[in-house]
Amino acid sequence: MYKILKYSFFDLTRSSWSYVYFFFYLLLGITLLFLNNDLSTAVITLMNVIIMIVPLIGTIFGVMYYYNSREFTELLLAQPVKRSSIFLGQYFGVAISLSLSLILGLGIPFVAYGLFKSAVIWDFVMLLITGLFLTLIFSALAFNIALSHENKIKGFGYAILLWLFLAVIYDGLFLLSLVYFQDYPLDKFSLIATMFNPIDLSRILILLKLDISALLSYTGAVFKEFFGTPLGAVTSMGMLILWVVFPLLRMRQVIRKKDF
Amino acid sequence: MRKFSFLLFFFFCFSSLQAKEIQVCTSCEVNSLQQAVDMAVDGDVIRIKSGIYKEHGVEILNKSIKIIGEGYPVIDAEMQGTAITVKAENFSIEGIKIINIGTSHTNDFAAILVSRSKNFRIVNNRFENIFFGILIERSSAGTISGNKMKSKSRIQAKSGNGIHMWHSEDLTVKNNEIIGVRDGIYLEFVNNCVIKENLCKDNLRYGLHFMFSDHNEYLGNTFENNGAGVAVMYSKFIEMRRNLFRKNWGSASYGLLLKEISDSELINNTFEDNTIAISADNTNRINYRHNDFISNGYAVRIRGACYKNVFTENNFLANSFDVAYTGNINENEFLKNYWSEYTGYDLDKDGTGDVPYRPVKLFSYLVNRTPEAIILLRSIFIGLLDFSEKVSPIFTPAELIDPQPQMRKIK
Structure with missing residues (x-):
């Protein structure tokens, strides 16, 4: 598995897309920090980027890589290598190279800016952690989709739909249900609904560092009591980890039975 | 000889006219403040040496005296009633430390109670574990400055206010530090006062609270982390300048709550990290100029x-x-403000945006109706909703715009 991971990783680092991705973040970080000169608004903008772009890139890249390396995969399948280690190796190769682009691309400008002396460091670390998780989650989901669909167009279609659903439509339905059932107590419902969407969960985790003052109005008590406590932090982290683990487990199941 | 005795007599008269000084210390002949006050006449100075004096219910009635503490002598009221009650003109209390004022549901026990007095100074005193700190009623022309209060209030019904003023006028409250009482500074029916450079922090209810108090000035105060922020009600002709409202967090907490305030000015104030920076209810003719609203949940x-x-x-x-x-x-008008979320352009480069800014978002309207929706704050869907609402307003008031948003931060 490590050998395959290594091959995939080096294959990707040689491909220009990881560099494009890396330079995109580098440019973004530099522009935000050095042209904006307000650190907190920069972090807010970055959050918007992370909860939108990172899942999208993770999905597209995952699907693309799977379809592109199909011949290589077939070659590997002919060898006496465990199936799960082939696919997991490829998956981690993609996920790690994407995460590296993200962390280096955003990290370098922030370090250059003198982040370690600033109090925003924890907000920034939170940004990176959620970005990391989102990359892992969405490339895993993308691999799942690609595995289940031989047809490339269909695969891409489903992948984009998945991103659209989790990033936009889910929140729309969420909001609709909140407005529709506003006469009922909705605190617990909204907490649970947030837990089931990794993008929402990451957003809330970052917001708790940034916009806590707004989140504290009205229903503040519930959110603060939940997310502010160690239990809340552990639960939300656990939820994010589950979001990585479940797609991977499903991937293993599918690989075992799949006829290539 | 006769001449000499006359001189002696004259000297005697003169010296008795001149202010005398009464020393109070634990081992002196005069070892309590009450004793010293009883001996004193108009114009005398009572000098208290450091030490602990277990006293309460000290009364200064119609005596223009000066009480000066050296090294903060402690007046311990042992949780029994008011420590010092004053009803006099031209007096001053300086440099003493008053502790342990008992709570009561029927009486307003205070460390220093000033009643029907004029021309007084309460300066550089320390207060700890108090019910009410300085309580002033029906008095005028006083200065309260440099006092530090610290208490640990937990329940509103069982705690009092730091500096409580009622039915008074022409007072100056300056440079005081009030931490952990119910209301930091409280004014009711108090006119023509200056409240300047005070620090009110960690109070159970309001940092500053006034009602029916007109023509007052609030300058350069800091209100931080108070249970419900600052609330001001039913007053006219108020001036608030250079105040700092910080970290007033909670579902019923405000940086500044204005209710039925009219003809007032708020200039150069800073609102930072409040759940709601300013909540205005029933306010008329108020000018807000040069204020900074930074990282609040709701700015206005x-x-x-x-x-x-x-x-x-x-x-x-x-x-x-x-x-x-x-x-x-x-x-109501918004004009020439700087909005960090403004996305318009400035083609003629005059520093004013060419597209009006709409400060009210659809989402804030939604949150007003369904508070739980706040959990969707800054999500992409909400961004799309806000954007489409901005393009063609349906739910938010269409006329509410800033026609001249500034491109640069106002200094």
């Missing part, structure tokens, strides 16, 4: 019956919501 929330409130040249920086609005426009 305008509720019903507000007329002619004018916001000019304020900075709105990184607030979750800049303005939440209920009701009609009612001649």
Whole structure:
């Protein structure tokens, strides 16, 4: 598995897309920090980027890589290598190279800016952690989709739909249900609904560092009591980890039975 | 000889006219403040040496005296009633430390109670574990400055206010530090006062609370982390300048709650990290100028019956919501403010944006109706909703715009 991971990783680092991705973040970080000169608004903008772009890139890249390396995969399948280690190796190769682009691309400008002396460091670390998780989650989901669909167009279609659903439509339905059932107590419902969407969960985790003052109005008590406590932090982290683990487990199941 | 005795007599008369000084210390002949006060006549100075004096119910009635503490002598009221009660003119209390004022549900026990007095000074005293700190009623022309109060209030019904003024006028409250009482500074029916450079922190209810108090000035005060922020009600002709409202967090907490305030000015104040920086209810003819709203949940929330409130040249920086609005426009105006979320352009380069800014978002309207929706703050869907609402307003008041948003932060 490590050998395959290594091959995939080096294959990707040689491909220009990881560099494009890396330079995109580098440019973004530099522009935000050095042209904006307000650190907190920069972090807010970055959050918007992370909860939108990172899942999208993770999905597209995952699907693309799977379809592109199909011949290589077939070659590997002919060898006496465990199936799960082939696919997991490829998956981690993609996920790690994407995460590296993200962390280096955003990290370098922030370090250059003198982040370690600033109090925003924890907000920034939170940004990176959620970005990391989102990359892992969405490339895993993308691999799942690609595995289940031989047809490339269909695969891409489903992948984009998945991103659209989790990033936009889910929140729309969420909001609709909140407005529709506003006469009922909705605190617990909204907490649970947030837990089931990794993008929402990451957003809330970052917001708790940034916009806590707004989140504290009205229903503040519930959110603060939940997310502010160690239990809340552990639960939300656990939820994010589950979001990585479940797609991977499903991937293993599918690989075992799949006829290539 | 006769001449000499005359001189002696003259000298005697003179010296008795001159102020005398009474020393109080634990081992002196005069070992309690009450004893010293009883001996004193107009113009005397009572000098208290450091030490612990277990006294309460000390009364200064119609005596113009000066009490000076050296090394903060401690007056311990042992949780029994008011420590010092004054009803006099031209007196001053300086440099003493009063502790352990008992709570009561029927009496307002205070460390220093000033009643029907004039021309007084209460300066550089320390207060610890108090019910009410300085309670002033029906008095005028006083200065309260440099006092430090610290208490640990937990329940509103069982705690009192730091500096409580009632039915008084022409007072100056300056440089005081009030921490952990119920209301930091409280004014009711108090006119023509200056409240300047005080620090009110960690109080159970309000940092500053006034009602029916007209023509007062609030300058350079800091209100931080108070249970419900600052609330001011039913007053006219108020001036608030250079105050700092910080970290007033909670579902019923405000940086500044204005209720039925009219003809007032808020200039150069800073609102930072509050759940709601300003909540205005029923306010008329108020000018907001050069204020900074930084990282608040809501910067300005305008509720019903507000007329002619004018916001000019304020900075709105990184607030979750800049303005939440209920009701009609009612001649309320936003003009020439800087909005950090403004996305317009400035083609003629005159520093003013060419596209008007709409400070009210659809989402703030939604949150008003369904508070739980706040959990969707800054999500992409909400961004899309807000954007489409900005393009063609349906739910938010269409006329509520800043026609001249500034491109640069106002200094």
